[in-house]
Amino acid sequence: MTMIDTRIAGETPADAAWHEVEDGFWVGNTEGRFLGTIERHDPDRFFARDEMRSYVGEFRSLAEARRAIAERTG
16 A cells, blocks of 8 residues: 655644544544544543554643644654
8 A cells, every 4th residue: 555645845734623523532634634633531641643543642731742743743
């Protein structure tokens, strides 16, 4: 299987749109490109996974989890 990155030059994951599709579960994308997911397990525990569903880490805030995914996919 071949994956093609169709990201526009100059576009960064900082341009990502995050949608809470279920209570405590966010999905991120940018220009139709899937970035990853974030799951809230407690008020201050957020588990992040990248576009391949690989574990990125556990974070104390939603903002930290988003940033970690952006750094990994950037």
